[in-house]
Amino acid sequence: MPDTLIIVPTYNEKDNIKELISEILRYTPGVNILIVDDNSSDGTGVIADDIAAKDRRVSVMHRLSRRGRGYAGIDAFKEAMKREEASFIMEMDSDFSHDPKYIPHFIREMNGNDIVIGSRFVEGGSDIYRSFLRNLLSRLSNIFIRRYLKLDVKDCSAGYRCFKRHVIESIDLDSLISRGPAIIEEILYISKAKGFRIKEIPIVFKDRIKGRTKLSVMKLLRVFLDIWSFRHIHLSDINSKKAEARSFGFKAALGLSIAGFIMFLRGKEHFLWFTGAGSLFLVFGVLCPYALISLKRFLDFFISAIGRVIKLAAMLVLFFLIFSPIAVILKILRKDILMSAIGKTSESYWIKTNSKVSGNEYYERMG
Ligand SMILES: Nc1nc2c(ncn2[C@@H]2O[C@H](COP(=O)(O)OP(=O)(O)OP(=O)(O)O)[C@@H](O)[C@H]2O)c(=O)[nH]1
Ligand SMILES: [Mg+2]
Numbered sequence: 001m002p003d004t005l006i007i008v009p010t011y012n013e014k015d016n017i018k019e020l021i022s023e024i025l026r027y028t029p030g031v032n033i034l035i036v037d038d039n040s041s042d043g044t045g046v047i048a049d050d051i052a053a054k055d056r057r058v059s060v061m062h063r064l065s066r067r068g069r070g071y072a073g074i075d076a077f078k079e080a081m082k083r084e085e086a087s088f089i090m091e092m093d094s095d096f097s098h099d100p101k102y103i104p105h106f107i108r109e110m111n112g113n114d115i116v117i118g119s120r121f122v123e124g125g126s127d128i129y130r131s132f133l134r135n136l137l138s139r140l141s142n143i144f145i146r147r148y149l150k151l152d153v154k155d156c157s158a159g160y161r162c163f164k165r166h167v168i169e170s171i172d173l174d175s176l177i178s179r180g181p182a183i184i185e186e187i188l189y190i191s192k193a194k195g196f197r198i199k200e201i202p203i204v205f206k207d208r209i210k211g212r213t214k215l216s217v218m219k220l221l222r223v224f225l226d227i228w229s230f231r232h233i234h235l236s237d238i239n240s241k242k243a244e245a246r247s248f249g250f251k252a253a254l255g256l257s258i259a260g261f262i263m264f265l266r267g268k269e270h271f272l273w274f275t276g277a278g279s280l281f282l283v284f285g286v287l288c289p290y291a292l293i294s295l296k297r298f299l300d301f302f303i304s305a306i307g308r309v310i311k312l313a314a315m316l317v318l319f320f321l322i323f324s325p326i327a328v329i330l331k332i333l334r335k336d337i338l339m340s341a342i343g344k345t346s347e348s349y350w351i352k353t354n355s356k357v358s359g360n361e362y363y364e365r366m367g
Contacts (some may be wrong), residue, residue, distance in 0.1 A: 001107060002087035004031040004162075007076040009069055013094045014042045015210035021051050021058060023100040031103070032086070033058045035094075036076045038067045069214075070183035070226075074173050081168060090162040095208035098160040102203050106162040114167050114196035117153065117188075118160035124202030125155070134207070141220075149189050149231060154200055159184045167196055177233060180219055182226035189230065193238045195288070245292040249285020253278040 006024060010017055021033060035052070037045040037060060048060040061079060063072055073091065080089045088110055092098040102118055109116045120127045121142065127135055138157065145156050159181070171190055178186045192198065260274030284292050 001028075001030050002110075003085045004028070004088040004090060004107060005080050005083060005086040006031050006033045006103070007073070007080065007089065007091040008033060008035050008094045009072045009076065009091070010035055010037045010040060010044050010048065010094045011067075011069075011214055012040045012042045012044060013211050014040070014044045014047055016095050016208075017044055017047055018051060020094050020096060020100065021055075024103065025055070025057065027100050028103045028107070031057065031090075032083075034061060034076055034079060035059070036061045036063060036072045038063045038072055066179075068179040069181050070176070070178040070186075073183045073187075074176055077168050077171075077173055080165075081173075087165050088162055089165060089168055092160045095211055097205055097208055099203065099206065102160070102201070105201055109199055109201055110162055110164065112197070113199040114164050115188075115191055115198045116162045117155060117158050117198065117200045118203035118205075119153075119155035119158055119200035120203065120205045121154040122200045122202050125200075125204065126202075127205045127207075129207040129209075141223075145185055145227060148227065149185065151188065151192055153188060153192070153198060156185055156188055157181075158200075158203075158205075160203060160205075163191075167191055167194075170194060175233075175237075177230050178226040180222050180226065181215070182223045182230070185223075185227055186230045186234075190234060193234070241293060242289045245289030245296065246285045248296045249281045249289065249292050253282040253285070256281065 008017075008020070008024075013020075017035065021035075024031065024033060035048040035058065037048055039045065039062065045060065045062055048058075052058040052060050061075065063075060076091070077089070080086050088107065090103070090106065092100075098118060106116045106118065119125050121139075127138065130138075142155060142157055145151070146153070149156070161184075171187065176183065176186055188198075256274045256278030260271040260278060263271035263274060281292070
């Protein structure tokens with residue numbers, strides 16, 4: 001099994017955390033767990049520390065500022081990126097709504113996919129023990145979010161997910177704007193735009209039995225506000241990146257085709273390589289612009305590095321042209337400048353710098 005890190009955000013989950021961790025490790029003894037606690041007032045953090053002290057597979061991140069499910073998720077992903085061995089990164093709630101028995105299924109399904117989501121709304125999945133109103137609310141909000149974000153994922157608010165490392169690596173975590181639970185949809189939205197392969201597997205989602213929900217009307221409104229904001233921010237970002245990649249692809253294709261054409265006119269056989277590469281750039285620019293972005297970034301870096309070397313050389317030449325005449329003039333004037341600086345006469349200077357003059361002779365000449 002590839003190295004898997006399971007992120008478990010907690011806020012006031014003292015009745016769930018211990019049992020949850022032991023259940024996770026019972027189903028998947030090979031995983032590592034990162035509990036991300038936001039300074040819970042009910043002592044969850046202390047219980048988590050106790051578990052971690054007894055089991056090396058468990059670690060705890062205590063967050064003291066910027067409380068929120070979104071911030072906690074971002075910090076946890078940053079920590080996951082520091083752990084280079086972690087190939088799969090999972091996240092799940094700590095209230096037993098996400099049954100740990102599914103973890104082995106997630107890991108199995110990662111084969112051939114970039115993201116696996118535990119879904120309530122695919123065949124075989126369900127949402128139980130919830131009130132009719134709560135069920136209706138989560139279904140309606142899910143339909144709205146799916147349409148608004150144009151996602152073809154059935155359960156886009158599901159926080160029971162597994163990512164391949166490169167998915168999280170590709171996301172600029174500092175650009176995420178959701179403070180609360182909308183982080184789930186934001187990461188999904190970005191991942192979808194990047195074209196990652198996503199699979200939903202059915203899960204039975206159970207309403208929490210122990211502990212209290214952290215969801216409130218204000219938090220729910222905040223979720224919609226966050227979704228509205230990140231859609232506008234990331235959409236413009238994604239579109240401008242695509243436009244940048246397409247124009248790069250088009251320019252590269254044009255340049256290579258012109259070079260190929262010139263070669264063709266001159267009767268060179270290699271012209272096909274150039275026109276072929278040009279067509280490839282065109283195809284990539286239209287079909288998968290993101291693939292071109294990395295190439296463009298590399299070329300930009302390469303060109304800017306050459307540019308910097310040229311600038312440095314030009315500056316050195318400039319310095320030389322400016323300072324060498326000054327140095328020549330200084331060399332001529334040196335004696336007088338130094339002498340006026342130390343306030344001595346020409347003769348005393350001469351004497352001081354000539355070791356052949358004996359001590360007595362020096363004082364005699366100085367008068
Ligand atoms: N670190 C951290 N975790 C949080 C915070 N708010 C909620 N969580 C955790 O995120 C997970 C989901 O929160 P829940 O309160 O269960 O919210 P929900 O699942 O949308 O709603 P219910 O299941 O009805 O309670 C749980 O594991 C919480 O302990 C927070 O501010 N910081
Ligand atoms: Mg919950």
